[in-house]
Amino acid sequence: MDFVQANLPYLLAGISVGGQYALIAIGYTMVYGILRLINFAHGDVFMVAGLLMVYLVTAVPLAAAIPLMILFTVLIGFTIERVAYKPLRSAPRMSIMISAIGVSYLIQNLAYYVTGGLAKTYPSIPWVSDTVTILGATTRRVTLITPVLTIILVIALVALIKYTKIGMAMRAVSRDFETSQLMGIKVDSVISITFIIGTGLAAVGSLLFFSSYTAVTPVAGAMPGLKAFVAAVFGGIGSIPGAVLGAFIIGICENIIKGLGWTTFSDAFTFALLIVILVVKPSGLFGEKNTDKV
Amino acid sequence: MEQNMLRKKRSLKYTYIDCAIIIGLFVLLAVLENIMMPTHIFFTVVKKGAIYALLAVSMNLLNGFTGLFSLGQAGFMLIGAYTYAIFTIPLEMRESVYMYYDGGIINFTLPVVVAVILAGIMAAAFAFLIGWPVLRLKSDYLAIATLGFAEIIRAIFQWDKLGVITNGANLLRRYPKFTSALVPCAVAALCIAIILLLINSSYGRAFKAIRDDEIAAEAMGINLFRHKQMSFMTSSFFAGIGGALLAMFQTTVQANAFKSAMTYEILLIVVIGGIGSVSGSVLASFLYIAASEWWLRFLDSPMVLDNGFQVPLLRVGFRKVVFSVVIMIIVLFYSRGLMGDKELRTENVVNGFRKSKKKLREWISDRRKKNREVAE
Known part of the structure; x- marks a missing residue:
């Protein structure tokens, strides 16, 4: 029982962080599945969602701030795709990746300019931010909400992709870009919808993430973003259940490492895991193996 | 045949002119150092610009000439900077620098030149090690894996168990620095010259072949892995030397500063200058x-x-x-950057000038002909 009491907080934190990473990772994995692009700006959009919340609660009541925040974040994600990625669709893959890095740089600098480089305190959301005690371990209620909410959202998303027309279009585009275009699928709008779903989930993720960390800085999105990407690779890029599973594994491992007193290496571990996966099984846990044809 | 020889001779003449111009710039810098205030911001710009020029060119060798999209630059710079700093802190200063680690365990110092070269060698050795797993990966997986390695290096150097060597998360300082801007410029120029020679050698042509089409290059008998490894190690070697110079420029080093943002900055310089142009990278850095x-x-x-x-x-x-907006405009609308894949050489400038002169003459005679026709 002592052992459980000593380690439960880390496990709980791990599951909750894992859920938050999962919500970001879905954005990466969907975009990569369709555009073959590591959207380096995704983590920064996640950070912007946090900042938007900070500024919105000063203007409107909380109940209105949350949907507005999600709406604005989605708009930003949509705009980024239209402005920075769409013009480069036929350019080499390196250019579009550089564009993504440029967008990430721009967002971070804009955030620095707007906040003046100060860490902004995240508003505490009643009920969600309250502390609760389970099995003798105290934690915030958000820790318990996160995994449940994540799983509900993921099931909804998987259903959307499997059973709706737009979901079918997404699967088709990710399978073969050109052919689906020839079949009359509006590729541009499918890509836009992918970005909208991805950033929307990242906005929900930021709500949960910053509720448990309380401060937003201009670089707050970089690390969670990279880790979520690793989670997406780990699960097999393009596969949503894979990304979610990968995110939970990474979140839990990372917090166990912190619990063992190796905090310096909690980030390094994630990247070590990434490299091992890339070398041993580059297609990830559930990824499809694709071969290059000459 | 004769014409070819003649062209080669002329090309050689222009190369001499290029060298003369560079030497002229060095002399100008030496003169300026004697007549201007040494604390003037101009010299800071020249020093940092030269270091970044070297870093950008070394990244360009990998990204622009070999087509390997690597984002590990900051990690190799960190290795170089730390190697230099660790081995050159004077013995009597070690007690105060390593105050939390009883003066550290390294009780010898190396001459500055040896330490700078060692900085490069250490970075290259590390590149050799990680090249085995990483270089087999394709474009964006390679990018994310090298980025990951850079983060791992950063964590290792901050590990307090290694504090007796790396001073943990604390600063390293009190190692020898340079005062004259000529030093970083000369080192950077020498290194860039070596990279240029490599690019123009048969190895360089193999790199470009790999960049343009990997499968075709392999079919032509180019050993892909060996050449990638070579490009990766060379690039890291010079990134390590650049890191050592950066350590000297900054006067203190801390592992925490070598974040991926640093790599992005250098990558963006390469993009501004033109991916695949050495002179573009140099120009863009300054x-x-x-x-x-x-x-x-x-x-x-x-x-x-x-x-x-x-x-x-x-x-x-x-x-x-403002900067990031300008960069986005370049990325989106002028993706060739300042120079594209061309080089800024007197030969090209003169040829370009001749061509435009010829065009102008043709245009004028054209106009005259038309005028005459109208008059008739």
Whole structure:
């Protein structure tokens, strides 16, 4: 029982962080599945969602701030795709990746300019931010909400992709870009919808993430973003259940490492895991193996 | 045949002119150092610009000439900077630098030149090790894996168990530095010259073949892995030397500063200069550093005009916003950068000039002919 009491907080934190990473990772994995692009700006959009919340609660009541925040974040994600990625669709893959890095740089600098480089305190959301005690371990209620909410959202998303027309279009585009275009699928709008779903989930993720960390800085999105990407690779890029599973594994491992007193290496571990996966099984846990044809 | 020889001879002549221009620039710098205040911002720009030029060219060798999209630059710079600093802190200073680790366990110092070369070798050795798993990966997986390695290196250097060597998360300082701007310029020029020779050798042609089409290059008998490994190690070697120079420039080193943002900055310089152009990278580095350290500094402080008008938007951080917007414009609309994949050489300038002269003459005679026709 002592052992459980000593380690439960880390496990709980791990599951909750894992859920938050999962919500970001879905954005990466969907975009990569369709555009073959590591959207380096995704983590920064996640950070912007946090900042938007900070500024919105000063203007409107909380109940209105949350949907507005999600709406604005989605708009930003949509705009980024239209402005920075769409013009480069036929350019080499390196250019579009550089564009993504440029967008990430721009967002971070804009955030620095707007906040003046100060860490902004995240508003505490009643009920969600309250502390609760389970099995003798105290934690915030958000820790318990996160995994449940994540799983509900993921099931909804998987259903959307499997059973709706737009979901079918997404699967088709990710399978073969050109052919689906020839079949009359509006590729541009499918890509836009992918970005909208991805950033929307990242906005929900930021709500949960910053509720448990309380401060937003201009670089707050970089690390969670990279880790979520690793989670997406780990699960097999393009596969949503894979990304979610990968995110939970990474979140839990990372917090166990912190619990063992190796905090310096909690980030390094994630990247070590990434490299091992890339070398041993580059297609990830559930990824499809694709071969290059000459 | 004879014409070919003649062209080669002329090309050689222009190469001499290029060298003369570079030597001229060095002399100019030496003269300026004697007549201008040594604390003038101009020298800071020249020093940092030269270091970034080397870093950008070394990244360009990998990204632009071999087509390997690597984002590990900051990690190799960190290895170089730490190697240099660790081995050159004078013995009597070690007690105060390693105050939390009883003076550390390294009780010898190396001469500066040896330490700088060792910085490069250590970075290259590490590149050799990680090249085995990483270089087999394709474009964006390679990018994310090298980025991951850079983060792992950063964590290892901050590990307190290694503190007796790396001083943990604390600063390293009190190692020898340079005062004259000629030192970083000379080192950078030498290194860039070596990279240029490599690019123009048969190895360089193999690199370009790999960049243009990997499968075709392999079919032509180029050993892909060996050449990638070679390009990766060379690039890391010079990134390590660049890191050592950066350590000297900054006067202190801390592992925490070598974040992926540093790699992105250098990558963006390479993009501004033109992916695949050495002179473009050099030019872009000096421009980038001059703009960020000197010309655009005023954007960061509020300004009130004489008539009491407060200029809007100017405050801390605005400079970087302007910068990133400019970079996005370059990435989206001028993706070839300043130079594209061309080089800035007297030969090309003269040829370009001749061509435009010829065009102008043709245009004028054309106009005359037309005028005459109209008159008739």
